[in-house]
Amino acid sequence: MPSIAMLPRIQRLLALLLTTALLTGAGAALAAPATTMLRAARLIDGRGGAPLAPAMVRIEGDRIVAVASSLPVPAGARVIDLGESTLLPGFIDLHTHLTGRSDVHWEEALLKTTPPEEALWGAHWAEVTLMTGFTTVRDMGPNWPYIDVALRDAIEAGAVRGPRMLVAGAYVSSTGGAGDASQYSRYVDVPLVRNLADGPVEITKAVRTNFKNGADFIKILATGAVLSKGIAPGAQQYSEEEIRAAVIEARRWGRDVAAHAHGSEGIKTAIRAGVHTIDHGSGLDDEAVALLKAQPTTYTYYVPTLALLASAIDDGESATIPGPEMERMRALRTMAEAAFRRALAAGLPIGFGTDAPVIPHGRNAREFRTRVHLGETPMSALVSATRLNAEILHLQDRLGTVEVGKFADLVAVPGNPLADITATERVGFVMKGGVIYRQELARGR
Numbered sequence: 185m186p187s188i189a190m191l192p193r194i195q196r197l198l199a200l201l202l203t204t205a206l207l208t209g210a211g212a213a214l215a216a217p218a219t220t221m222l223r224a225a226r227l228i229d230g231r232g233g234a235p236l237a238p239a240m241v242r243i244e245g246d247r248i249v250a251v252a253s254s255l256p257v258p259a260g261a262r263v264i265d266l267g268e269s270t271l272l273p274g275f276i277d278l279h280t281h282l283t284g285r286s287d288v289h290w291e292e293a294l295l296k297t298t299p300p301e302e303a304l305w306g307a308h309w310a311e312v313t314l315m316t317g318f319t320t321v322r323d324m325g326p327n328w329p330y331i332d333v334a335l336r337d338a339i340e341a342g343a344v345r346g347p348r349m350l351v352a353g354a355y356v357s358s359t360g361g362a363g364d365a366s367q368y369s370r371y372v373d374v375p376l377v378r379n380l381a382d383g384p385v386e387i388t389k390a391v392r393t394n395f396k397n398g399a400d401f402i403k404i405l406a407t408g409a410v411l412s413k414g415i416a417p418g419a420q421q422y423s424e425e426e427i428r429a430a431v432i433e434a435r436r437w438g439r440d441v442a443a444h445a446h447g448s449e450g451i452k453t454a455i456r457a458g459v460h461t462i463d464h465g466s467g468l469d470d471e472a473v474a475l476l477k478a479q480p481t482t483y484t485y486y487v488p489t490l491a492l493l494a495s496a497i498d499d500g501e502s503a504t505i506p507g508p509e510m511e512r513m514r515a516l517r518t519m520a521e522a523a524f525r526r527a528l529a530a531g532l533p534i535g536f537g538t539d540a541p542v543i544p545h546g547r548n549a550r551e552f553r554t555r556v557h558l559g560e561t562p563m564s565a566l567v568s569a570t571r572l573n574a575e576i577l578h579l580q581d582r583l584g585t586v587e588v589g590k591f592a593d594l595v596a597v598p599g600n601p602l603a604d605i606t607a608t609e610r611v612g613f614v615m616k617g618g619v620i621y622r623q624e625l626a627r628g629r
Contacts, residue, residue, distance in 0.1 A: 310346025
């Protein structure tokens, strides 16, 4: 069983394992020539305005250099005709868990899996996620600490095909709380439990440890969770003082805190403490909405994860969820959907997240359909997963919209998603940083 002192060495070994074992499989992406021209029936650029129809985009290297209805085609350029498809910015998911086996419950994974196994599965799920049009994700914490750091680094090095990743490293939870995996015999030492933190001093140290080991942001569990034997989902597990300690330390590093929060009081406490996102937000009530609207400049964002409820309850797609936790999920569904409608009515900016693999990996776009079913317009849902999510990640200068100077992260779907939002579930063209990973919809030369 690895000690915390061994974790940097394990990270390096995992990165080396991913690089050497997966490099051959990663070579299938199609590198673009110096100039690529994309042509489609329409472009939804992520900013919320009317689609551009028809549309052409010129890409040089990894950047967009021109966008118009018609563009001259330079000699030697590769031209890709996407026909009646719609071009969009690459989708961004603010709440994923890419590493690990999806057929093993997270509490049992620490007893039944190994870090290398979970890392290799993470490489698989990263590619699955990219191929469905999600070119950037915020990963909210692995079963084994810091495997997500190794996966992020392997993707950036080109060893593994996957989305751009911002990672939590290891989430911060209280003893007996949602992230306390020690739900077995008290004599069983579960590795993740060593990252539990109680009180401002321990929390500050946990934040520093996560950043030292490569995390991009902090995930703190403000309330109980559905998929946990710990404290009930609606129960608050951290005080405002404790959450604020995490926020203060993260800001010293120039980073953010994301708060897992279901219950109303935990949500409001996290908002007051200054977290950057409220993830799930199932109990978002009128007072919480007022707190979010009262911010002089929006700093705390609400990021629901709604499709997983329909996926697990209606479709039975989450076979690993134990019966008692399914009951928790059923009890939470009405409250979570009411919270989303409340946020819509208030005009709050709403981030886009899925909590994959609670919704199966590769089914992330189901969130679009669910949100539209609950009353959001298709355009608003698309903007949420593109421009708004890029702003939440502080990457709006590079990602989120199809504009000159930004990374060439582009996807295409058949038809018009404004007329049929389920088109987002049928992505047939994926480009990340000017490199083509999927092109069933393309007719090129």
